Protein backbone atom coordinates (compact mmCIF):
# COMPACT_ATOMS: atom_id res chain seq x y z
CA UNK A 383 0.00 0.00 0.00
CA UNK A 384 1.00 3.66 -0.19
CA UNK A 385 0.35 6.74 1.95
CA UNK A 386 -2.42 7.78 -0.44
CA UNK A 387 -4.22 4.46 0.05
CA UNK A 388 -4.46 4.73 3.84
CA UNK A 389 -7.99 5.46 5.04
CA UNK A 390 -8.44 8.42 7.42
CA UNK A 391 -6.28 11.23 8.86
CA UNK A 392 -5.96 13.19 5.63
CA UNK A 393 -4.30 16.11 7.43
CA UNK A 394 -1.46 13.93 8.68
CA UNK A 395 -1.04 12.61 5.15
CA UNK A 396 -0.75 16.17 3.85
CA UNK A 397 1.86 17.03 6.51
CA UNK A 398 3.99 14.00 5.67
CA UNK A 399 3.73 14.65 1.93
CA UNK A 400 4.74 18.25 2.65
CA UNK A 401 7.94 17.03 4.34
CA UNK A 402 8.76 15.00 1.23
CA UNK A 403 7.90 17.79 -1.19
CA UNK A 404 10.07 20.33 0.64
CA UNK A 405 12.75 17.74 1.37
CA UNK A 406 12.60 18.76 5.01
CA UNK A 407 11.96 15.60 6.94
CA UNK A 408 12.35 15.97 10.74
CA UNK A 409 14.73 13.55 12.43
CA UNK A 410 12.28 12.53 15.13
CA UNK A 411 8.50 12.31 15.08
CA UNK A 412 5.85 11.22 17.57
CA UNK A 413 2.56 9.85 16.23
CA UNK A 414 0.02 10.16 19.03
CA UNK A 415 -3.64 9.19 19.46
CA UNK A 416 -5.67 6.91 17.19
CA UNK A 417 -5.17 3.17 17.04
CA UNK A 418 -1.73 1.54 17.02
CA UNK A 419 -2.23 -0.39 13.80
CA UNK A 420 -3.39 2.71 11.94
CA UNK A 421 -0.32 4.62 13.14
CA UNK A 422 1.93 1.78 12.11
CA UNK A 423 0.41 1.91 8.60
CA UNK A 424 1.33 5.58 8.41
CA UNK A 425 4.85 5.03 9.77
CA UNK A 426 5.61 2.09 7.45
CA UNK A 427 4.29 3.82 4.36
CA UNK A 428 6.09 7.06 5.15
CA UNK A 429 9.28 4.99 5.54
CA UNK A 430 8.55 3.41 2.16
CA UNK A 431 8.01 6.82 0.55
CA UNK A 432 11.38 7.94 1.99
CA UNK A 433 13.28 4.87 0.80
CA UNK A 434 11.43 4.31 -2.51
CA UNK A 435 13.68 4.04 -5.56
CA UNK A 436 11.39 5.94 -7.87
CA UNK A 437 12.51 9.44 -8.89
CA UNK A 438 10.72 12.54 -7.51
CA UNK A 439 8.73 10.46 -5.12
CA UNK A 440 6.05 12.01 -2.91
CA UNK A 441 4.68 8.60 -1.98
CA UNK A 442 5.70 4.93 -2.03
CA UNK A 443 5.49 3.39 -5.50
CA UNK A 444 4.69 0.08 -3.82
CA UNK A 445 6.43 -1.86 -6.62
CA UNK A 446 10.18 -1.22 -6.45
CA UNK A 447 12.61 -3.51 -4.67
CA UNK A 448 12.81 -1.25 -1.60
CA UNK A 449 9.05 -0.84 -1.20
CA UNK A 450 8.50 -4.60 -1.45
CA UNK A 451 11.38 -5.40 0.93
CA UNK A 452 10.05 -2.94 3.55
CA UNK A 453 6.60 -4.55 3.35
CA UNK A 454 8.18 -7.93 4.05
CA UNK A 455 10.34 -6.61 6.90
CA UNK A 456 13.48 -7.46 4.92
CA UNK A 457 14.88 -3.98 4.30
CA UNK A 458 17.80 -3.39 6.67
CA UNK A 459 17.39 0.40 6.87
CA UNK A 460 13.82 0.27 8.19
CA UNK A 461 13.46 -1.28 11.63
CA UNK A 462 10.32 -1.71 13.71
CA UNK A 463 10.86 -2.15 17.44
CA UNK A 464 8.47 -3.08 20.24
CA UNK A 465 9.10 -3.28 23.99
CA UNK A 466 10.50 -6.61 25.12
CA UNK A 467 8.37 -7.08 28.23
CA UNK A 468 6.75 -4.28 30.19
CA UNK A 469 9.35 -1.73 29.07
CA UNK A 470 12.01 -1.39 26.39
CA UNK A 471 15.12 -3.07 27.75
CA UNK A 472 18.40 -1.18 27.89
CA UNK A 473 20.06 -3.79 25.67
CA UNK A 474 17.41 -3.20 22.98
CA UNK A 475 18.11 0.52 22.97
CA UNK A 476 21.89 0.02 23.03
CA UNK A 477 21.54 -2.02 19.86
CA UNK A 478 19.33 0.64 18.29
CA UNK A 479 21.79 3.41 19.21
CA UNK A 480 24.69 1.43 17.76
CA UNK A 481 22.96 1.04 14.39
CA UNK A 482 21.80 4.67 14.46
CA UNK A 483 25.46 5.75 14.50
CA UNK A 484 26.20 4.03 11.19
CA UNK A 485 25.37 5.23 7.73
CA UNK A 486 22.40 3.57 6.03
CA UNK A 487 23.26 0.19 4.50
CA UNK A 488 21.37 0.49 1.22
CA UNK A 489 19.78 3.89 0.59
CA UNK A 490 20.34 7.36 2.02
CA UNK A 491 17.84 7.00 4.89
CA UNK A 492 17.42 4.95 7.98
CA UNK A 493 14.05 4.75 9.71
CA UNK A 494 13.47 3.42 13.21
CA UNK A 495 9.85 2.89 14.22
CA UNK A 496 9.26 2.42 17.94
CA UNK A 497 5.86 0.97 18.84
CA UNK A 498 4.36 1.75 22.26
CA UNK A 499 6.88 4.51 22.92
CA UNK A 500 5.24 5.19 26.31
CA UNK A 501 7.10 2.07 27.42
CA UNK A 502 10.46 3.83 27.19
CA UNK A 503 11.37 4.47 30.82
CA UNK A 504 13.89 6.84 32.28
CA UNK A 505 16.55 4.26 33.10
CA UNK A 506 16.61 2.73 29.61
CA UNK A 507 15.99 5.92 27.63
CA UNK A 508 18.95 8.02 28.83
CA UNK A 509 21.41 7.01 26.15
CA UNK A 510 18.63 7.09 23.54
CA UNK A 511 17.92 10.73 24.47
CA UNK A 512 21.44 11.67 23.49
CA UNK A 513 20.87 10.06 20.10
CA UNK A 514 17.70 12.12 19.65
CA UNK A 515 19.57 15.25 20.72
CA UNK A 516 22.43 14.88 18.26
CA UNK A 517 20.68 13.39 15.26
CA UNK A 518 22.26 12.27 12.02
CA UNK A 519 20.35 13.84 9.13
CA UNK A 520 20.03 10.39 7.54
CA UNK A 521 18.12 8.99 10.53
CA UNK A 522 14.41 9.24 11.24
CA UNK A 523 12.87 8.03 14.48
CA UNK A 524 9.10 7.57 14.54
CA UNK A 525 7.67 6.99 18.01
CA UNK A 526 4.14 5.61 18.17
CA UNK A 527 1.85 6.02 21.16
CA UNK A 528 -1.85 6.10 21.97
CA UNK A 529 -1.29 8.44 24.89
CA UNK A 530 1.10 11.36 24.57
CA UNK A 531 0.81 12.11 28.30
CA UNK A 532 2.65 8.91 29.11
CA UNK A 533 5.72 9.76 27.03
CA UNK A 534 8.74 11.02 28.97
CA UNK A 535 8.76 14.84 28.69
CA UNK A 536 12.47 14.75 27.86
CA UNK A 537 11.60 12.68 24.77
CA UNK A 538 8.56 14.76 23.79
CA UNK A 539 10.56 17.98 23.75
CA UNK A 540 12.98 16.55 21.19
CA UNK A 541 10.34 15.35 18.72
CA UNK A 542 7.87 16.87 16.33
CA UNK A 543 4.41 15.69 17.41
CA UNK A 544 1.68 14.68 14.95
CA UNK A 545 -1.72 14.19 16.55
CA UNK A 546 -3.93 11.58 14.91
CA UNK A 547 -7.73 11.59 14.99
CA UNK A 548 -9.62 8.40 15.82
CA UNK A 549 -11.24 6.86 12.75
CA UNK A 550 -14.97 7.44 12.24
CA UNK A 551 -17.36 4.48 12.01
CA UNK A 552 -17.43 4.96 8.26
CA UNK A 553 -13.63 4.96 7.97
CA UNK A 554 -13.36 1.81 10.09
CA UNK A 555 -15.89 0.17 7.80
CA UNK A 556 -13.88 1.14 4.69
CA UNK A 557 -10.66 -0.07 6.29
CA UNK A 558 -12.21 -3.45 7.16
CA UNK A 559 -13.52 -3.80 3.61
CA UNK A 560 -10.05 -3.01 2.31
CA UNK A 561 -8.80 -5.93 4.40
CA UNK A 562 -11.33 -8.17 2.70
CA UNK A 563 -14.05 -8.28 5.34
CA UNK A 564 -17.51 -8.77 3.84
CA UNK A 565 -19.25 -5.33 3.61
CA UNK A 566 -22.24 -6.26 5.79
CA UNK A 567 -19.97 -7.70 8.50
CA UNK A 568 -17.70 -4.66 8.19
CA UNK A 569 -20.67 -2.36 8.76
CA UNK A 570 -21.69 -4.12 11.97
CA UNK A 571 -18.14 -4.50 13.26
CA UNK A 572 -17.44 -0.83 12.66
CA UNK A 573 -20.65 0.15 14.36
CA UNK A 574 -19.92 -1.72 17.56
CA UNK A 575 -16.19 -1.24 17.90
CA UNK A 576 -14.26 1.82 16.82
CA UNK A 577 -11.80 2.21 19.65
CA UNK A 578 -9.09 -0.17 18.59
CA UNK A 579 -8.87 -1.57 15.11
CA UNK A 580 -6.24 -4.05 16.17
CA UNK A 581 -9.04 -5.84 17.97
CA UNK A 582 -11.14 -5.96 14.85
CA UNK A 583 -10.38 -9.01 12.82
CA UNK A 584 -12.43 -11.54 10.93
CA UNK A 585 -11.76 -13.98 13.80
CA UNK A 586 -13.59 -11.73 16.23
CA UNK A 587 -16.68 -11.78 14.12
CA UNK A 588 -18.00 -14.96 15.74
CA UNK A 589 -17.43 -13.55 19.22
CA UNK A 590 -19.37 -10.41 18.32
CA UNK A 591 -22.16 -12.47 16.80
CA UNK A 592 -22.45 -14.40 20.08
CA UNK A 593 -22.55 -11.15 22.05
CA UNK A 594 -25.26 -9.65 19.85
CA UNK A 595 -27.35 -12.80 20.17
CA UNK A 596 -26.95 -13.07 23.91
CA UNK A 597 -27.89 -9.38 24.33
CA UNK A 598 -31.02 -9.89 22.21
CA UNK A 599 -31.89 -12.78 24.50
CA UNK A 600 -31.34 -10.64 27.62
CA UNK A 601 -33.42 -7.81 26.17
CA UNK A 602 -36.25 -10.22 25.42
CA UNK A 603 -36.18 -11.59 28.98
CA UNK A 604 -36.18 -8.07 30.39
CA UNK A 605 -39.07 -6.97 28.21
CA UNK A 606 -41.09 -10.08 28.96
CA UNK A 607 -40.00 -10.00 32.63
CA UNK A 608 -39.06 -13.65 32.59
CA UNK A 609 -35.99 -15.14 34.34
CA UNK A 610 -34.88 -11.65 35.27
CA UNK A 611 -33.35 -12.97 38.52
CA UNK A 612 -30.83 -14.93 36.46
CA UNK A 613 -29.70 -11.73 34.72
CA UNK A 614 -29.41 -10.02 38.09
CA UNK A 615 -27.37 -12.83 39.63
CA UNK A 616 -25.10 -13.08 36.60
CA UNK A 617 -24.38 -9.35 36.77
CA UNK A 618 -23.77 -9.45 40.54
CA UNK A 619 -21.35 -12.28 39.94
CA UNK A 620 -19.46 -10.33 37.28
CA UNK A 621 -19.35 -7.17 39.39
CA UNK A 622 -16.79 -8.82 41.71
CA UNK A 623 -14.04 -8.11 39.16
CA UNK A 624 -14.55 -4.40 38.81
CA UNK A 625 -12.68 -3.51 35.60
CA UNK A 626 -14.01 -6.46 33.64
CA UNK A 627 -17.51 -5.76 34.88
CA UNK A 628 -17.40 -2.11 33.81
CA UNK A 629 -16.27 -3.14 30.32
CA UNK A 630 -18.94 -5.86 30.10
CA UNK A 631 -21.72 -3.64 31.40
CA UNK A 632 -20.77 -0.79 29.07
CA UNK A 633 -20.86 -3.13 26.11
CA UNK A 634 -24.16 -4.61 27.28
CA UNK A 635 -25.83 -1.21 27.61
CA UNK A 636 -24.46 -0.18 24.20
CA UNK A 637 -25.71 -3.27 22.41
CA UNK A 638 -29.12 -3.12 24.08
CA UNK A 639 -29.50 0.59 23.23
CA UNK A 640 -28.89 -0.22 19.57
CA UNK A 641 -31.45 -3.04 19.68
CA UNK A 642 -33.95 -0.64 21.25
CA UNK A 643 -33.33 1.89 18.50
CA UNK A 644 -34.02 -0.80 15.92
CA UNK A 645 -37.27 -1.68 17.71
CA UNK A 646 -38.26 1.97 17.61
CA UNK A 647 -37.49 2.20 13.88
CA UNK A 648 -39.71 -0.85 13.27
CA UNK A 649 -42.52 0.67 15.35
CA UNK A 650 -42.48 3.75 13.13
CA UNK A 651 -42.09 1.85 9.87
CA UNK A 652 -42.33 -1.97 9.91
CA UNK A 653 -41.00 -2.08 6.33
CA UNK A 654 -37.74 -0.30 7.28
CA UNK A 655 -35.45 -3.33 7.09
CA UNK A 656 -32.66 -1.52 5.28
CA UNK A 657 -31.84 1.05 7.92
CA UNK A 658 -31.74 -1.32 10.89
CA UNK A 659 -28.39 -1.88 12.58
CA UNK A 660 -29.38 -5.49 13.16
CA UNK A 661 -31.43 -6.41 10.07
CA UNK A 662 -30.82 -10.11 10.69
CA UNK A 663 -32.86 -9.89 13.92
CA UNK A 664 -35.82 -8.18 12.28
CA UNK A 665 -38.36 -10.90 13.04
CA UNK A 666 -37.54 -11.12 16.75
CA UNK A 667 -37.39 -7.32 17.04
CA UNK A 668 -40.88 -7.07 15.49
CA UNK A 669 -42.12 -9.49 18.17
CA UNK A 670 -40.60 -7.34 20.89
CA UNK A 671 -42.02 -4.17 19.33
CA UNK A 672 -45.50 -5.66 19.77
CA UNK A 673 -44.93 -6.00 23.53
CA UNK A 674 -44.74 -2.31 24.33
CA UNK A 675 -45.39 1.25 23.22
CA UNK A 676 -43.09 3.74 21.56
CA UNK A 677 -43.05 6.07 24.63
CA UNK A 678 -41.68 3.20 26.68
CA UNK A 679 -38.93 2.50 24.18
CA UNK A 680 -38.06 6.21 24.17
CA UNK A 681 -37.85 6.10 27.96
CA UNK A 682 -35.63 3.01 27.90
CA UNK A 683 -33.23 4.47 25.32
CA UNK A 684 -32.83 7.57 27.47
CA UNK A 685 -32.36 5.39 30.53
CA UNK A 686 -29.59 3.46 28.73
CA UNK A 687 -27.86 6.74 27.86
CA UNK A 688 -27.90 7.81 31.52
CA UNK A 689 -26.62 4.41 32.54
CA UNK A 690 -23.71 4.68 30.10
CA UNK A 691 -22.83 8.07 31.55
CA UNK A 692 -22.99 6.65 35.08
CA UNK A 693 -20.75 3.72 34.11
CA UNK A 694 -18.23 6.27 32.87
CA UNK A 695 -18.42 7.97 36.27
CA UNK A 696 -17.61 4.65 37.94
CA UNK A 697 -20.63 4.63 40.22
CA UNK A 698 -21.41 1.71 42.48
CA UNK A 699 -21.83 -1.45 40.39
CA UNK A 700 -24.77 -2.84 42.42
CA UNK A 701 -26.67 0.43 42.09
CA UNK A 702 -26.13 0.38 38.32
CA UNK A 703 -27.34 -3.20 38.03
CA UNK A 704 -30.51 -2.50 39.99
CA UNK A 705 -31.18 0.64 37.97
CA UNK A 706 -30.76 -1.37 34.79
CA UNK A 707 -33.13 -4.18 35.83
CA UNK A 708 -35.66 -1.81 37.40
CA UNK A 709 -36.02 0.44 34.40
CA UNK A 710 -37.44 -2.55 32.52
CA UNK A 711 -39.73 -3.80 35.26
CA UNK A 712 -41.11 -0.28 35.74
CA UNK A 713 -41.74 -0.10 32.00
CA UNK A 714 -43.53 -3.40 32.05
CA UNK A 715 -45.72 -2.10 34.91
CA UNK A 716 -46.42 1.15 33.02
CA UNK A 717 -47.35 -0.74 29.86
CA UNK A 718 -49.91 -2.83 31.72
CA UNK A 719 -51.16 -0.15 34.01
Ligand SMILES: [Zn+2]
Pocket residue numbers: 433434435436442443444445446447448449450
Ligand atom coordinates in the same frame (compact mmCIF):
# COMPACT_ATOMS: atom_id res chain seq x y z
ZN1 LIG B 1 9.04 2.15 -4.35
